[in-house]
Amino acid sequence: MSDARILIVEDSSDDQMLILRALKKRKLHDKAVVARGGDEALEYLFAAGLHDGPDQGSPAVVLLDVNMPKSNGLDVLAKIRSDARTRHMPVVMFTSSREESDVVQSYRLGASSFVCKPFDADAFYDAVAQIAQYWLFLNEPPPTSS
Amino acid sequence: MKILLVEDSQSDARLEIEFLGESRTVDFDITRAERLHTAITILDRSRFDAVLLDLSFPHTEGVEAVARLSRRFPNMPIVVLTGADAADLAIQAIRAGAFSTLPKAEADASLLARVLHQAVERERVLEELRRKDQDLQAANASLAELVEKNADAILVLDKEGRILFANEAASRLFGRRLQDLLDVQFGLPGAGDIVTEVEIVRPASQEPGYAEARFVELIWKGTEGYLATLRDITERRRAEETLKTLNAELAEAKIGLERAVAYRTTELEAANAELEAFSYSVSHDLMAPLRSMAGFCQALKEDYGNALDEQAGDYIRRIVAASKRMAELIDDLLLLSRVSRRPLDRDTIDLSVLAGDVLADLKESGSGRDIDVAIAPELTAIGDRTLIRTVLENLLGNALKYSGERSKVRIEVGVVANGGSPAYFVRDNGAGFDMAYADKLFKPFQRLHLESEFAGTGIGLASVARIVQRHGGSVWAEGEPDKGATFFFTLGGEEGR
Numbered sequence: 256m257s258d259a260r261i262l263i264v265e266d267s268s269d270d271q272m273l274i275l276r277a278l279k280k281r282k283l284h285d286k287a288v289v290a291r292g293g294d295e296a297l298e299y300l301f302a303a304g305l306h307d308g309p310d311q312g313s314p315a316v317v318l319l320d321v322n323m324p325k326s327n328g329l330d331v332l333a334k335i336r337s338d339a340r341t342r343h344m345p346v347v348m349f350t351s352s353r354e355e356s357d358v359v360q361s362y363r364l365g366a367s368s369f370v371c372k373p374f375d376a377d378a379f380y381d382a383v384a385q386i387a388q389y390w391l392f393l394n395e396p397p398p399t400s401s
Numbered sequence: 402m403k404i405l406l407v408e409d410s411q412s413d414a415r416l417e418i419e420f421l422g423e424s425r426t427v428d429f430d431i432t433r434a435e436r437l438h439t440a441i442t443i444l445d446r447s448r449f450d451a452v453l454l455d456l457s458f459p460h461t462e463g464v465e466a467v468a469r470l471s472r473r474f475p476n477m478p479i480v481v482l483t484g485a486d487a488a489d490l491a492i493q494a495i496r497a498g499a500f501s502t503l504p505k506a507e508a509d510a511s512l513l514a515r516v517l518h519q520a521v522e523r524e525r526v527l528e529e530l531r532r533k534d535q536d537l538q539a540a541n542a543s544l545a546e547l548v549e550k551n552a553d554a555i556l557v558l559d560k561e562g563r564i565l566f567a568n569e570a571a572s573r574l575f576g577r578r579l580q581d582l583l584d585v586q587f588g589l590p591g592a593g594d595i596v597t598e599v600e601i602v603r604p605a606s607q608e609p610g611y612a613e614a615r616f617v618e619l620i621w622k623g624t625e626g627y628l629a630t631l632r633d634i635t636e637r638r639r640a641e642e643t644l645k646t647l648n649a650e651l652a653e654a655k656i657g658l659e660r661a662v663a664y665r666t667t668e669l670e671a672a673n674a675e676l677e678a679f680s681y682s683v684s685h686d687l688m689a690p691l692r693s694m695a696g697f698c699q700a701l702k703e704d705y706g707n708a709l710d711e712q713a714g715d716y717i718r719r720i721v722a723a724s725k726r727m728a729e730l731i732d733d734l735l736l737l738s739r740v741s742r743r744p745l746d747r748d749t750i751d752l753s754v755l756a757g758d759v760l761a762d763l764k765e766s767g768s769g770r771d772i773d774v775a776i777a778p779e780l781t782a783i784g785d786r787t788l789i790r791t792v793l794e795n796l797l798g799n800a801l802k803y804s805g806e807r808s809k810v811r812i813e814v815g816v817v818a819n820g821g822s823p824a825y826f827v828r829d830n831g832a833g834f835d836m837a838y839a840d841k842l843f844k845p846f847q848r849l850h851l852e853s854e855f856a857g858t859g860i861g862l863a864s865v866a867r868i869v870q871r872h873g874g875s876v877w878a879e880g881e882p883d884k885g886a887t888f889f890f891t892l893g894g895e896e897g898r
Binding site for chain 2: 267269270273276322350351352353354372374375376377379
């Protein structure tokens, strides 16, 4: 699982930096691929090649922000779940929103997990690190091309 | 049979009495009067069945006597004896009222008796007829009275619809004298119409009106026609029309109202959706940059901590603290917004159990101070469980927070009677407050303590007030500085159910 990747879908450059910083603290930043929005994430997943570097297969987990311009997190989640290649891909919603409707919608669309971005910096780092550890190393990924 | 014999001849009288005495069929009781005036006196005094009057001698009063008797006693049968060849007298006597005449010479015993008998018998029959006629007239009068006094107008029409008869009510209904109604062309109902409405001009006001008319066929004086009964239904029709108009207006008003309600509902839904969108963007758009501020402050401290002096470190701490405080404010505002728009889901709640749960949670997250808790048992209320839990979290949280300086903290939860609905209360022996500021307690962002004394945003009690309001209840507080505070709330009593 050494080439397992974590796809970070996040439109806020601040949050991108904070997430990468959290991963760096655990020396996991080289596992990260960043999509700066929903559309970019979909391109990465389904039209691979627009990104630097070779396509190294499906990410072990998608860390998906909810509130983004154009294709938001729920749109991306719906597309992931409706495509045979990505139907079982682990998707963790990672958002500032604590709206009940977002939580309900996410699970209805098939989210693997829903995590609120903690406000406190240490708690934030901790949350990112735990998610990465769990999905990259602990979780048994679904068989490829399922 | 009592007979009065008027006979001036003594001998003739004897003869006649003798004749009548021979009769075997009738028993005659005969009284004799010599003169007419004597006869009248006798007839005045007692009843006789017939008078036998002798007019055979020229010197008697003649036919005038018949007339006088007949006038005075109209129902008395009079039989006249005449002389021979007195055909003229006989006819005059009959005209004057005699029943029959007999030539005296021919009047033998049996003839005289038979004629008298017939006269009496005829009178008996006549009397009976007169009585029957009287009965008939009385019955007729009663029937006529029924028709005349009937409140409904009654008309009899011939086959062409001309009025043959009208009663008083008809005269009133049409405002015409009875004789002016007769022969007037009234008209007939359409084929098969038994009940119909006709337009009338009401005589009192000269305004158009309506009458309900019922027609039945009848035979009137031997020919076919119609009996029509009419009743003025103008008032009823007016009342019905007024009712119809009112109903139509009511229906229109209802439609208008429904439209207004639908419009308002749409507006409210739009406003709610806007509020929803607003709180959503508040939670995301305001929180994200705050978190960035706190996050990068942390990064600054971690990465450049060595390069910064103590003053710089303090500034960073203040930035972090300020952003954290703002985040709390935003959270509380979101809570306030949530308690305002969340639909109420009423249920029976065991407040004693709920208060116990909330206190246990609060104590767990707080310091392990010595707290004396007294919760009245079996406090039940009807309300939204989640929202009432928020109320208790705030009130009990405050009670704990503002008792921070006490060595012996005492918190009490109970109920007092408050008019119709029970008032639940949460009491502490903490910092309390000055009653002069009691009205500020439940307003958002209003605080009675410095942030350095007790942390808080001033939203908690505003949320409590909002929740209680939404349940149809009210909230108030009593307190005294350094003695403690008691917060009361009701949940709207009966209508809260």
